[in-house]
Amino acid sequence: MNNATMHQILIESGWLDNLNCDGCVHTNVNDLRQYILENLADPNGESGVLLLTEECFDSENLYDPYGTLNDMYDLAVGDVDKQAFMNAFKDAYETPEALFDDANRFLASQGVDKAFYILPQVDQMVFYVYKPISVYQKALELGLPLDVVYEWWEDDECE
Secondary structure, three states: OOOOHHHHHHHHHHHHHHOOOOOOOOOOOHHHHHHHHOOOOOOOOOOOHHHHHOOEEEHHHOHHHHHHHHHHHHHEEEEEEEHHHHHHHHHOOOOOHHHHHHHHHHHHOOOOOOOEEEOOOOOOEEEEEEEEEHHHHHHOOOOOOOOOOHHHHHOOOOO
16 A cells, blocks of 8 residues: 555544554654654555554563553543553453453443554564544545555564
8 A cells, every 4th residue: 555545544534633642652642643644745655554553562461461551541541440441451361362352342341432453463562553443444444454564564663
């Protein structure tokens, strides 16, 4: 997918209007939006969906997910009570999908119309976003390839 197409999808789906960030690379939404737009400025350049990452963690940390849960809560701040959110999880997980399933069940139980979505996984890194369900579904419908990692992203790491 070229940058012009990706840019159009992000605008039409509402993705750029629903950015979240805390920690990974950018500490505020405006910086994250600017970073995405600068990377999409070349209309013929290729972009990978990891450009859209709002947060990430090393899957080896699933044995003690406390730090990851704090980061997830930071993305969901204002949508859920922190104590209830932190108490809703197990002490350890075997897969990122199991953690995200629990998180999304909890959000739904609280009437939150947003969810955590895993982006393509590179090595043991789990890249993810927190989006309104309608925005994520609209991005998929418009053709955002949320299951594709372009090769030039393979060495990109979130610290």
